[in-house]
Amino acid sequence: MYDVVIIGGGPAGLSAGIYAARARLKTVILERLMPGGQAAVTDYIENYPGYPEGVPGHELVAKMQEQAEKFGCQILSNEVEAVTIEKKTAATRSENYNWKALIVATGADPRTLDVPGCADFKGRGISFCATCDGALFSDRKVAVVGGGDSAVKEAIYLTKFASHVFVIHRRDKLRAERIIQEKAFKNEKITFVWDSIVTAIKGDQRVEEIHIHNVKTGGEKDVDVDGIFVYIGRMPNTAMINVEKDKAGYIVTDSDMRTSAKGVFAAGDCRSKEHRQVATAVGDGASAAMSAEEYIAENGD
Ligand code: NAP
Numbered sequence: 001m002y003d004v005v006i007i008g009g010g011p012a013g014l015s016a017g018i019y020a021a022r023a024r025l026k027t028v029i030l031e032r033l034m035p036g037g038q039a040a041v042t043d044y045i046e047n048y049p050g051y052p053e054g055v056p057g058h059e060l061v062a063k064m065q066e067q068a069e070k071f072g073c074q075i076l077s078n079e080v081e082a083v084t085i086e087k088k089t090a091a092t093r094s095e096n097y098n099w100k101a102l103i104v105a106t107g108a109d110p111r112t113l114d115v116p117g118c119a120d121f122k123g124r125g126i127s128f129c130a131t132c133d134g135a136l137f138s139d140r141k142v143a144v145v146g147g148g149d150s151a152v153k154e155a156i157y158l159t160k161f162a163s164h165v166f167v168i169h170r171r172d173k174l175r176a177e178r179i180i181q182e183k184a185f186k187n188e189k190i191t192f193v194w195d196s197i198v199t200a201i202k203g204d205q206r207v208e209e210i211h212i213h214n215v216k217t218g219g220e221k222d223v224d225v226d227g228i229f230v231y232i233g234r235m236p237n238t239a240m241i242n243v244e245k246d247k248a249g250y251i252v253t254d255s256d257m258r259t260s261a262k263g264v265f266a267a268g269d270c271r272s273k274e275h276r277q278v279a280t281a282v283g284d285g286a287s288a289a290m291s292a293e294e295y296i297a298e299n300g301d
Contacts, residue, residue: 002026004292005090005099007080008237010037011278012268013105014064015285016292020103021073023293029068030090030097032079036061037107038269039278041131043157048278057131060278083241085261100299101292104241104251104259104266105285108234108276113145117201118230125207125227130154133227139163140226143210145198151231152176152184158229159189166223168193168212193223201228236270246272257288263295 004020006013009031020027034040042057051060069075078092083102090097110128112118118126127133130144134157142162144155147169153176155167167184172194174181184190193212200211202222209222236250244252244260250272257265267284269276 001098001100002028003100003296004028004103004289005030005097005101006103006105007083007090007240008037008105008107008268008270009035009065009075010105010107010268010281011039011061011064012107012281012285012288013037013103014061014068015282016103016105016267016289017068017073017075017285018064018071019286019289020292021068021071023289025293025296027072028074028076028097030076030078030080030092033077035065035075039281041129042278043131043154045278057278064282080240085242085264088263100263100296102264103257103285103288103292104238104243104264104270105268105281105288106237106240107269108236108250110230111233111235113198113201113230113232115198115200117203117207121201121203121207121228124205125203126201127227127229128231130157130229133229134158134161137162137227141166141224142227142229143168143198143223143225144229144231145169146231146233147171147174147176148231148233149176149180151229152180154229154231155190156180156184156187159187162189162227165190166193166225167191168196168198168210170197170215171195172216198228234269238270248272255287256291257284258291263292263299265291265295 003025004027006029009029039057046054080090082091141164143166195216199213202209251266265288267288268281
């Protein structure tokens with residue numbers, strides 16, 4: 001029996017782990033892959049307080065992990081497949097974990113493009129992670145789909161390797177922060193393809209070409225690229241738990257991270273909220289752990 005079971009080892013889960021373990025609660029983080037979540041594959045984080053020069057994502061989360069473990073938080077690679085709230089269990093393929101309080105910090109996964117070719121070329125030119133795969137496209141042309149912070153930041157990152165980066169956005173205005181936009185507009189290796197969507201991805205063994213449709217003019221064109229990076233938002237990993245969610249599947253909480261189920265808290269990108277940043281995830285995690293601590297103190301077992 002654990003005092004606190006945390007599902008997910010990204011910044012929200014790690015922050016919750018630090019706070020819960022430091023409060024002398026027996027705490028485990030169950031993570032499906034490696035701790036760190038999306039932040040671990042973010043090249044450089046420039047807006048996390050305390051790092052005026054910026055910090056590589058993997059370095060920041062490695063320090064969070066070290067800090068959680070220092071306080072005695074266990075971190076296990078074991079994917080939670082189902083949560084039974086009435087029995088207070090989180091089930092992985094091999095084991096059931098019992099909790100007094102549960103913190104869901106499962107984040108969100110990238111949304112994929114629903115166009116011909118996308119499924120066929122995953123890992124053969126289609127990627128969702130510039131940090132992981134960018135170096136494979138040295139001196140090659142790549143496309144980035146999307147107009148949010150992720151798309152524009154990663155397009156800038158990809159110019160380190162690629163000979164040219166096309167950013168294909170369905171509108172004529174970016175959603176990304178102004179400071180990120182300004183950097184991208186100044187970068188001579190980036191061309192914005194406005195008001196456009198990718199309608200097909202073609203190639204033989206690997207991606208060779210994308211078909212683009214202009215939603216304003218109706219124009220069609222093919223662009224030769226060796227890779228395509230998809231950054232069109234994310235989908236929350238919340239299927240395993242039955243608590244109140246919003247229309248998009250994000251978990252609804254109050255301002256202290258309490259969900260609709262007693263003793264169950266949610267933190268970070270899987271939570272219904274406006275701003276999804278490492279800094280906000282870390283705040284959520286701390287809050288969720290303190291609420292969990294209060295809940296355990298009031299409710300005992
Ligand atoms: P996002 O902000 O939701 O942006 C998704 C982008 O994809 C939007 O430009 C959207 O277009 C476009 N899009 C959505 N569905 C599409 C489709 N089917 N086809 C083509 N385009 C589509 O997602 P995100 O960029 O991953 O960011 C997620 C959160 O993380 C945001 O809160 C963001 O601020 C934060 N974040 C922050 C940083 C940072 O360094 N500050 C870095 C990464 C992420 P529309 O604009 O037309 O809707």
